[in-house]
Amino acid sequence: MLAANDFALEEQPWPQYKTDAEVRFSIVHNNESIFILYRVKEKHVRHVTTAINGAVWEDSCVEFFIAFDGEGYYNCEFNCIGTALIGYGTGRNNRELLPADVVRMVHVDTTMRKENDAYVWELLLQIPVQVFVKHTVTSLSNVTAKVNFYKCGDLLPEPHFMCWNKINSATPDFHRPDFFAAAVFEEVTSMASI
Template identity: 45%
Template structure:
């Protein structure tokens, strides 16, 4: 099981701009989403994330290089996993239920909570609207080069509406992080902590790793 520590960043810094937060997160340790799952082609985008937290939010940055880019979905709780998509699943306080937060490369968000794949309840839209994002897409310099994109997110604790989170300091959460793109020319499924299951399914908390929110 994988484990890492997310460092604390003073909330005041996030008030400047998410662009600055994005640069600051680059100083955190990279965590690679490099387990290629359920693949028939071997195609594997290059993906890593950086994570930190403040007094009232989780900060998360994804950096992706892939062949194709798709951003069809524009509304909250649309099926963004069909686009160029990154995801975080997180469970607090040893809860058997967990949150799934899924984002396309422009920051459109799907968020839900429940105990398994078929037991999901969407997070209220006005809470999801509290998530702020900054994205940067770099077109390929050459015809066969990869497209690079970054997505930086500020996720308020209020999004986790089924928990009353006032602080994450020194707390440990169960997590997994993913990259997918179900409707891309080459569909793919990547995870941070590996999954052992015969069929594509990210909703398997028994394969979550851990993050500690350190000082």
């Protein structure tokens, strides 16, 4: 269960991709939407992908995966300029990308600045429940799900793969629902943490 609303991505399960990037995120909901604020500090940034459902994982990218049942999960991926990819499926292969008009329902705000020898960027997401088109989610109150949060940059000068809940696999692979952690979206009458 997510007991607070501020977390660090501290797990780096693949030592060959070690990074000194700093990543924190906060998550809240208001019954109708999930709000996630990512705060990233890293030496290099890349923001090439501008097409919806493009290869955002090759850029400076943060990701949120969520499963509402044991059938499948959504992978919500965003590069540092807010370009989004959202898919659904049961594993890494045979994923179905959601239609562009559904992906566009996610509201994204981004900021970036240079701070000494690093880039500091923030990404604020508002993900309405209507994005989860494979499920009938009308309210998040008391909904139980399984989640994980990630940071990657496959084509950065120093590729890296960070996660919130540790993954045990020989090679980098975020598509591992067996390593998602349980989360309960607490009942709220106004904005509150999960």
